[in-house]
Amino acid sequence: MVKKRVTITDIAHEMGVTPSTVSRALAGNTRVGSNTRQRVLKVAAQMGYQPNVLASSLRSGRSDTIGMVVPRINRHFFSHVISGVEALLNPAGFNLLIIQTHEREEHERKAVHTLLRNRVAGIIISHSVETKGFSHYQMVIDEGVPLVQFDRVTEQIVGARIVNDNFLGALRSTQHLIKNGCKRIAHFAGALHVNVYQERLDGYRYALEKAGIEYDPSLVVENCIIQEAGQEAVARIVLPKKVDGIFAASDLSALGAIQKLKELNKAIPGDVKISGFANEPFAEMVEPTLTSVEQNAFEMGNQVAKAVIESIGKDEPVSEEIHIPVRLIQRRSSGSDALLMNSVV
Amino acid sequence: MVKKRVTITDIAHEMGVTPSTVSRALAGNTRVGSNTRQRVLKVAAQMGYQPNVLASSLRSGRSDTIGMVVPRINRHFFSHVISGVEALLNPAGFNLLIIQTHEREEHERKAVHTLLRNRVAGIIISHSVETKGFSHYQMVIDEGVPLVQFDRVTEQIVGARIVNDNFLGALRSTQHLIKNGCKRIAHFAGALHVNVYQERLDGYRYALEKAGIEYDPSLVVENCIIQEAGQEAVARIVLPKKVDGIFAASDLSALGAIQKLKELNKAIPGDVKISGFANEPFAEMVEPTLTSVEQNAFEMGNQVAKAVIESIGKDEPVSEEIHIPVRLIQRRSSGSDALLMNSVV
């Protein structure tokens, strides 16, 4: 039933030439006559020839697929990075093999091996939140496969890193709360061994320092990036400690805080001003609308793609770090009503 | 610089056996002695061996990658379907090669060819909105590659189809508006050559018919699935025609309508009741919260994965159609305040 797939040899026999000629004709090699080339192209088309990428890659040692490892595909941020990567990679003739880790270190390790087995031309990765060891990347380096990290990165691995300007985003966000009158600002942080959350904490602290506000560690809530954690932190920290501002490292925990505060009849931004991070789509839907730091995920994807294409050319990896600018979007939760005031930082 | 990758032959030489023995040992073939198997495994591990999938697939004619073609990765619905597919496919030993079409028919055609060239074991597809011709799938059928369609499907292609129960969702949604008192219900439709939008229109019409309300074609707005279109439709249809209910085929156009109506000081659900489709995350954030039809994207992904794994086994495709149940989520925009009233349909 299954029609035999047509190969380069089939075309060659059909035309009475040799497979090598067909191969060269299809590859556009100049050493084949221009009328034979035309004929080859025509016969190939009418026989419905589809080159066998496996055979081609095996023989040539080149691959046109790039592996991408992300914590989760169905997160707004990651799906947009993927989209940005594809936008540049596809026109360049590359395809994307995508694997999710579901935030599990073991899955990450397996994913990397899978990609190596598939002989990908390069690997793009954003580490799972669990990941603390990076020894499984030695093999990637050893085999000379370019490795580009994005968003959640580590300096322990050589190669390009594309990151958001978390520090600046956190700094501007916190300064904005201060400017709007906050004196006691809590920070809903993430897991601090992850660079992005550490950098946001750093930006927060630096803003306090510059404003002459003493840093109070008891106002920092670690692992507070989901909705429920935000709700819980309101009861446990925000109210007891008489906090008047929250800088959340995640929009979700900011949302949780908003919900809980409304439930307890606290005014936002009257009693507590809030800003989040990531500018999730819901940020402009929630009541009150949520001030947040916008990350340009698509642009980040573009830069990632550029970096990986570049490093495929080189034989030695370079440890460049590219920062994608972020942007504070001021909305009502922090006491700014004017969307027009959006300040690009 | 680049270390040579270790092959099965390297292991064989190292151990003084033949490559075929190593191959069989790694494959768990029973025809190799159990202590040689142990030795092979150990040597392979310590040499850092990673099987070459390309060579393996080329020789065996089997592939462990499955191609997936979607309009856009970064849409809530599609990214969740992808996630659901991966959840079953990965444990089964398959990988996903994902390509976006950006709703372009030509990209879809190219994507399919790319997948065939990569000799994928199966293809999963949701058609672009532009796609009207399906001739490029003949080659997929001819080569015996299993093809599973989901969400946006056509009966012109043989093989499994996994779809939402759009008809029932639309029916229940419209009935719900009727029950809450609506007499003149507009429908914001999509492009009607796409099955999902046609089915939603059908469900809407059937609900009207059953309620004895005459169908008025002038209340159906085609190609109205984005925010701006929803806003525009309010001014052009909803107000002039004294509509008191809107069943939108998309949450986005429903959102647009809400915004415009609020802007014009109309009461929701007082003056106009609204329900959407897809239950996007923002549906429960917007003011008023938006009644919508929830699609179980992750479950759909699971079913898609199951279908593709199944059909890889068979040599003849079967044209089964699986309906994923939907669920009406009643919220305030349609005059239902009780989340508790969620009716499963």
Add this chain to the structure above:
DNA sequence: GACAAAAATACAAACGTTTGCACAAAAAAC
């Protein structure tokens, strides 16, 4: 028309596996 140079094509090996078949050694059967 003979010869060199250039252009076009053919030959054959290689990429790293898998797998049918042959074969030897060990185990079982008589």
Add this chain to the structure above:
DNA sequence: GTTTTTTGTGCAAACGTTTGTATTTTTGTC
């Protein structure tokens, strides 16, 4: 102790390309 069966390996071809080298054909020069 011979024959049969079982078990474990080896041999070599094949998968569909690419590519270095060899060979043929064409073209140009005198």
